[in-house]
Amino acid sequence: MLKVKSGEVDKLGLLYERYKKMLLGFFFKMNHDLEASEDLVQNVFVRILKYKHTFTGSGKFSTWMYHLARNMYFDQYKKNKKGAKNIDVDSVSYKLVDENNIDEQMYQNEQQLQLKRALNELRPEKRELLILSRYQELKYHEIAEVVGISEGAVRVKIHRTLKELKEIFFKLENTTHGY
Amino acid sequence: MDTNKVKELMLDYLSGEMSPDKKLAFEEMIAKNPEYQEELKELSNTWENLRPMKTPEPSEKMDEKFYEMLSSHSKKSAEKSSFSLNSMIDPVITFFTQTNKQWLYRFAILIIGLGIGYSMNVKSTTNTQIAQKDAQEVRESLVLTLLEQPSASKRLQAFSETNKLEKVTTIVVEALLKTLNNDSNVNVRLAAIESLIQFADDPLVREGLVESIIHQDSPIVQVTIAKIMVALQEEGSAEELKKLLEKDDLNNSVREELEKSVKLLI
Numbered sequence: 536m537l538k539v540k541s542g543e544v545d546k547l548g549l550l551y552e553r554y555k556k557m558l559l560g561f562f563f564k565m566n567h568d569l570e571a572s573e574d575l576v577q578n579v580f581v582r583i584l585k586y587k588h589t590f591t592g593s594g595k596f597s598t599w600m601y602h603l604a605r606n607m608y609f610d611q612y613k614k615n616k617k618g619a620k621n622i623d624v625d626s627v628s629y630k631l632v633d634e635n636n637i638d639e640q641m642y643q644n645e646q647q648l649q650l651k652r653a654l655n656e657l658r659p660e661k662r663e664l665l666i667l668s669r670y671q672e673l674k675y676h677e678i679a680e681v682v683g684i685s686e687g688a689v690r691v692k693i694h695r696t697l698k699e700l701k702e703i704f705f706k707l708e709n710t711t712h713g714y
Numbered sequence: 715m716d717t718n719k720v721k722e723l724m725l726d727y728l729s730g731e732m733s734p735d736k737k738l739a740f741e742e743m744i745a746k747n748p749e750y751q752e753e754l755k756e757l758s759n760t761w762e763n764l765r766p767m768k769t770p771e772p773s774e775k776m777d778e779k780f781y782e783m784l785s786s787h788s789k790k791s792a793e794k795s796s797f798s799l800n801s802m803i804d805p806v807i808t809f810f811t812q813t814n815k816q817w818l819y820r821f822a823i824l825i826i827g828l829g830i831g832y833s834m835n836v837k838s839t840t841n842t843q844i845a846q847k848d849a850q851e852v853r854e855s856l857v858l859t860l861l862e863q864p865s866a867s868k869r870l871q872a873f874s875e876t877n878k879l880e881k882v883t884t885i886v887v888e889a890l891l892k893t894l895n896n897d898s899n900v901n902v903r904l905a906a907i908e909s910l911i912q913f914a915d916d917p918l919v920r921e922g923l924v925e926s927i928i929h930q931d932s933p934i935v936q937v938t939i940a941k942i943m944v945a946l947q948e949e950g951s952a953e954e955l956k957k958l959l960e961k962d963d964l965n966n967s968v969r970e971e972l973e974k975s976v977k978l979l980i
Contacts, residue, residue: 555772563770564769580780584787650763650767
């Protein structure tokens with residue numbers, strides 16, 4: 536990244552290849568919209584170019600990148616707050632009908648769908664913490680840096696979020712079995 | 715132990731951010747406390763529930779877009795570093811689009827002021843134009859006189875005067891061509907060529923250069939003209955160059971050079 540900063544912009548390609556999947560995973564888990572996620576990944580790299588002078592090199596590049604990424608996500612989220620939720624559940628169920636003939640797959644997809652639904656019930660600020668620690672496998676101190684709160688607060692918030700998520704799972708379980 | 719602290723430890727335990735001895739101590743502590751045990755179990759269940767989740771593969775379209783963006787960015791930064799016209803115009807455009815009306819009024823008044831000043835000044839401008847025209851005429855006659863001088867260095871001086879002329883008249887061109895064809899000194903002839911190429915967009919100059927090919931006997935002048943013909947892509951000169959090639963007393967390396975030029979021209 537320091538090379539990119541010093542003007543070797545072509546080196547950004549390397550960073551892109553290294554982190555594109557990770558970033559796409561982050562956005563996709565946040566919004567479950569592949570196309571929008573890909574656009575967001577693209578925008579993150581545009582921002583990296585634009586703000587390359589602010590990267591000091593003292594922290595890890597990935598932490599800085601996630602910091603840009605989450606800001607980008609929340610900017611976008613504020614812009615189109617409405618409507619997103621309904622669309623993504625529809626697209627998931629569509630896929631479900633499309634792909635599953637085998638029971639095992641059916642079960643797995645149901646689980647995935649359940650999980651997505653549950654995550655979607657969470658507020659994005661909370662969802663983000665879970666995704667960063669559980670899926671993106673960032674350490675708590677890195678998350679603290681990305682989000683801009685203390686490490687202790689990160690743990691407490693994740694703890695609370697897990698509890699909330701458990702409640703949601705429980706609720707969803709009941710509604711599905713209720714039908 | 716403080717409950718918050720325990721909660722934090724539980725998370726470290728779940729995510730594996732715990733050293734083995736700490737882990738052991740933590741497990742012991744939990745084992746003694748059924749309430750914490752229950753909580754940890756619930757947390758770890760939920761944590762495990764989060765495990766299976768597929769991440770889609772990035773599409774080719776995304777890669778395409780990225781590399782497009784990257785190459786356009788590199789291009790842009792290259793343009794920026796090479797001081798483009800746009801970088802000069804942009805601030806002006808922003809000035810007009812972004813500044814408020816008050817500024818526009820001030821600007822308009824300034825323009826009007828300048829306009830009045832200009833109209834009052836027109837007379838003196840025409841005077842300057844006349845003076846410039848006079849200077850041009852004087853310089854032209856100076857060139858013509860210098861070209862007639864018996865001393866080669868004086869004649870060379872004529873070309874430095876020619877370079878200062880903004881436009882050349884037919885008389886000057888003819889004088890330069892005459893020097894090119896008849897001057898006894900090679901250096902003077904070469905300098906004449908150099909002066910003439912500056913006005914190469916004038917058809918008279920180009921014709922003169924082509925016609926002069928056959929009159930040249932100095933190898934260096936011959937080669938120079940041939941090269942200029944190639945540079946100007948003056949196809950009509952190929953015939954003249956061929957005529958020159960037919961001469962028996964031609965220098966061998968000149969012959970090679972001329973043949974090369976002829977090939978390039980045809």
